[in-house]
Amino acid sequence: MAIVSVENLKMSYGKGRVQALKGVSFDVGEGEIFGLIGPDGAGKTSLFRVLTTLLLADSGTAVVDGMDVVKDYKKIRQHIGYMPGRFSLYQDLTVEENLSFFATVFNTTIEENYHLVEDIYRQIEPFKKRKAGKLSGGMKQKLALSCALIHAPHVLFLDEPTTGVDPVSRKEFWEMLQKLKKNFKLSIVVSTPYMDEAVQCDRIAFIQEGQLLTIDTPENIIRAYTRTLWAVRSDKMHRLLTDLRGITGVNTAFAFGENHHATVDSSVLTIESLREQLVVIGHHNIVIEAVKPTTEDCFMNLQK
Numbered sequence: 001m002a003i004v005s006v007e008n009l010k011m012s013y014g015k016g017r018v019q020a021l022k023g024v025s026f027d028v029g030e031g032e033i034f035g036l037i038g039p040d041g042a043g044k045t046s047l048f049r050v051l052t053t054l055l056l057a058d059s060g061t062a063v064v065d066g067m068d069v070v071k072d073y074k075k076i077r078q079h080i081g082y083m084p085g086r087f088s089l090y091q092d093l094t095v096e097e098n099l100s101f102f103a104t105v106f107n108t109t110i111e112e113n114y115h116l117v118e119d120i121y122r123q124i125e126p127f128k129k130r131k132a133g134k135l136s137g138g139m140k141q142k143l144a145l146s147c148a149l150i151h152a153p154h155v156l157f158l159d160e161p162t163t164g165v166d167p168v169s170r171k172e173f174w175e176m177l178q179k180l181k182k183n184f185k186l187s188i189v190v191s192t193p194y195m196d197e198a199v200q201c202d203r204i205a206f207i208q209e210g211q212l213l214t215i216d217t218p219e220n221i222i223r224a225y226t227r228t229l230w231a232v233r234s235d236k237m238h239r240l241l242t243d244l245r246g247i248t249g250v251n252t253a254f255a256f257g258e259n260h261h262a263t264v265d266s267s268v269l270t271i272e273s274l275r276e277q278l279v280v281i282g283h284h285n286i287v288i289e290a291v292k293p294t295t296e297d298c299f300m301n302l303q304k
C-alpha cells in the first residue's frame with residue numbers, strides 16, 4: 001500500500017516565472033526508504049514543502065498517509081516528521097530544550113515516545129545542556145532527527161539530512177534510518193545530492209529540473225545501464241577531459257573521483273586505439289580500464 005502518492009504535481013514560484021516541479025508522479029510504499037536524488041536546484045526542497053503542507057502546488061495531487069495535502073493539511077502535520085535542509089533547531093535552546101519544545105508542540109512528552117528516539121538521542125544526551133548552536137554538524141543532525149521523531153510520525157521527510165556532515169556521521173545516519181525502518185516500520189522519504197547514498201534506499205527517483213528521470217531500485221537502475229564505460233587517467237587530467245570529448249567514439253566524459261569516466265562506442269574505439277590517440281596528442285602515464293557503472297554514471301546517462 002502506498003503511504004505517499006503523488007500525481008502530476010506542478011509548482012512554480014513568482015507567478016509561474018520559476019517552474020520548480022514540472023509534473024512529478026510517484027508512490028512510496030509503507031515501510032519503504034525512498035530516495036530523491038538530484039543536484040542543487042532540482043526541485044527536492046519544493047517537493048518536500050508541498051508534501052509537508054508548507055507550500056501549495058499549482059496543480060496535481062498528493063496524498064500522505066491517506067490524507068490530501070491541501071484538504072487535510074492540519075491533520076497531516078500530526079502524522080509526519082519533517083527535517084528541513086537547514087536543521088530546524090533553535091540555536092539558543094539547549095539540546096534537551098529543543099527536544100522538549102518539539103514534543104510540546106505536538107502535545108506529547110519526551111518520556112512518552114522516548115523508545116523511538118532512544119538509540120539516536122542517547123548519543124547526544126551527554127551534551128543535553130549544550131546550546132544547539134554549539135553542536136557539531138553530526139550532533140545537530142542527530143538532534144534534528146530526534147526532534148522530527150518525537151511525536152511518533154508515520155512518515156519521515158528528510159531533506160538533504162547528510163549535506164555538510166562528515167563521512168562518519170553520514171554513515172551513522174543511514175544506519176539510524178535503517179534501524180527506524182526495521183524496528184518501527186517507519187516510511188521514510190529522504191533527499192540527497194550524494195549519488196553514492198542511493199544504495200541505502202529501497203527505491204530511488206532521480207530528479208532534475210523539476211522532473212523525475214527514473215524510479216526504481218538502485219540495483220535495477222544499474223542493471224539497466226547498457227553503455228560501455230571506461231575509467232581514464234593521464235598526467236594532464238584537466239586537458240584530458242576536453243580531449244576525450246573531442247575524440248570520435250567517445251560519447252560522454254565527466255570527472256569521477258581520481259579518474260574521468262567515458263562512455264564509448266565500442267564499434268569505433270578499443271582501449272588500445274584510445275590510448276594511441278591520447279599518446280599522439282601528448283598524454284603520458286595513461287591508464288584506461290573498463291569499469292562497472294555506479295548510480296552516478298546512471299544519473300549522468302539519464303540526464304539531458
Ligand SMILES: Nc1ncnc2c1ncn2[C@@H]1O[C@H](COP(=O)(O)OP(=O)(O)OP(=O)(O)O)[C@@H](O)[C@H]1O
Nearest residue numbers: 013014018019020039040041042043044045046047
Ligand atoms: N523561494 C523561491 N523563489 C523563487 N525560486 C525558488 C525559490 N525556492 C526555490 N526556487 C527555485 O526553484 C527551483 C527548485 O529549487 P529547490 O530548492 O526545490 O531545489 P533543490 O533540489 O532542493 O535544491 P537545493 O538543494 O539547492 O535547495 C530552483 O530553480 C530554485 O532556484
